Amino acid sequence: MNKCNRFRMSSFQIFDLMFNQRNIHELTCLFAVVLLLTCQCLADDGYEMDDFLKREYSLTKPYQGLGSSSSSYWDLMGNAMITTEHVRLTPDLQSRQGAVWSRAPCYLRDWELQVHFKIHGHGKKNLNGDGIALWYTKERMQTGPVFGNMNLFTGLGVFVDTYPNENKNHEKKYNPSTQRVFPYVSGMVGNGTLAYEHDRDGQSTELGGCTALVRNIPHDTFLLIRYTKNRLTIQIDVDGKQEWRDCLDLPGVRLPRGYFFGASSVTGDLSDNHDLISMKLYQLTVERSQEEEEEEELIPSVDNFEHLNKVEVQEEGMSGVQLFFTIVFSVIGVFVLGVVAVVMYGRWKENSRKRFY
Numbered sequence: 001m002n003k004c005n006r007f008r009m010s011s012f013q014i015f016d017l018m019f020n021q022r023n024i025h026e027l028t029c030l031f032a033v034v035l036l037l038t039c040q041c042l043a044d045d046g047y048e049m050d051d052f053l054k055r056e057y058s059l060t061k062p063y064q065g066l067g068s069s070s071s072s073y074w075d076l077m078g079n080a081m082i083t084t085e086h087v088r089l090t091p092d093l094q095s096r097q098g099a100v101w102s103r104a105p106c107y108l109r110d111w112e113l114q115v116h117f118k119i120h121g122h123g124k125k126n127l128n129g130d131g132i133a134l135w136y137t138k139e140r141m142q143t144g145p146v147f148g149n150m151n152l153f154t155g156l157g158v159f160v161d162t163y164p165n166e167n168k169n170h171e172k173k174y175n176p177s178t179q180r181v182f183p184y185v186s187g188m189v190g191n192g193t194l195a196y197e198h199d200r201d202g203q204s205t206e207l208g209g210c211t212a213l214v215r216n217i218p219h220d221t222f223l224l225i226r227y228t229k230n231r232l233t234i235q236i237d238v239d240g241k242q243e244w245r246d247c248l249d250l251p252g253v254r255l256p257r258g259y260f261f262g263a264s265s266v267t268g269d270l271s272d273n274h275d276l277i278s279m280k281l282y283q284l285t286v287e288r289s290q291e292e293e294e295e296e297e298l299i300p301s302v303d304n305f306e307h308l309n310k311v312e313v314q315e316e317g318m319s320g321v322q323l324f325f326t327i328v329f330s331v332i333g334v335f336v337l338g339v340v341a342v343v344m345y346g347r348w349k350e351n352s353r354k355r356f357y
């Protein structure tokens with residue numbers, strides 16, 4: 001939780017305290033604390049304080065009736081199951097797939113999604129998979145190869161990828177400077193035709209990301225996705241320090257309204273427990289000009305996406321041995337050609353001499 005969220009939670013307690021104080025000095029002190037926290041909050045986030053939790057897009061304990069009751073805001077899919085402590089998208093077993101999808105499309109312009117999750121299992125490092133994906137998409141309740149969800153999706157996908165497929169399949173093709181350390185968190189905006197490349201962990205379509213050691217750790221792990229005024233921010237709190245760390249911050253991200261929130265997960269040969277403890281959606285209040293207010297996106301896009309795409313696939317360079325043999329065979333080739341040419345020239349000369357006699 002960041003400072004503001006902690007404040008948001010504790011503000012009621014503080015006010016409660018204030019009204020119970022009879023001593024004017026204590027009251028003044030408390031008032032100063034409240035004022036300070038409010039100022040810090042506004043300075044840090046740049047938002048008004050009247051952002052609030054939207055129940056219809058949030059998934060919180062107790063998960064009563066989730067997925068089954070008609071009054072539930074969410075649907076469950078595949079192997080996803082509910083306990084009192086979490087929504088388990090997949091258990092630590094091979095070839096499982098599970099998801100939760102919000103039933104109501106979201107028409108908020110500015111929002112912040114806080115996800116409390118836990119990834120844990122018996123597999124050793126790099127012998128586990130595949131991770132969790134969080135979604136804000138036009139489509140819902142689909143199955144496919146992108147963390148259990150469909151490919152060619154329309155909207156936003158944020159991936160907590162715990163297995164480096166790319167390192168396994170393409171190790172020598174990639175420049176080490178662009179190689180990512182896993183588990184890796186990244187974001188992608190799909191327009192319905194852009195494909196997530198599973199074998200490359202979506203590197204060719206990622207908007208940015210960061211390494212996040214999220215697996216088998218004793219403290220709580222959180223991820224935050226904020227979308228406000230076309231700016232997409234991803235932050236993580238996975239180090240047990242109770243503070244947000246920047247992972248991605250990108251302006252020019254255009255997401256239409258009316259899409260669905262969801263989360264999905266998949267296991268293959270390798271597995272993990274992928275648990276969601278909560279997904280909390282806050283509506284954010286930000287100032288907009290009349291022009292910005294009227295702006296309506298139809299297709300998800302990212303300004304200057306081509307320039308963001310930093311993937312440099314290195315030309316497969318020759319190794320020393322390959323170079324040596326190439327030179328040797330080239331020299332032999334040139335020598336053989338030379339000999340053939342000399343012999344043929346000799347014969348031709350002899351033939352023409354014979355004809356002459």
Ligand SMILES: [Ca+2]
Pocket residue numbers: 130161162163164165166198201
């Ligand atoms: Ca992967």
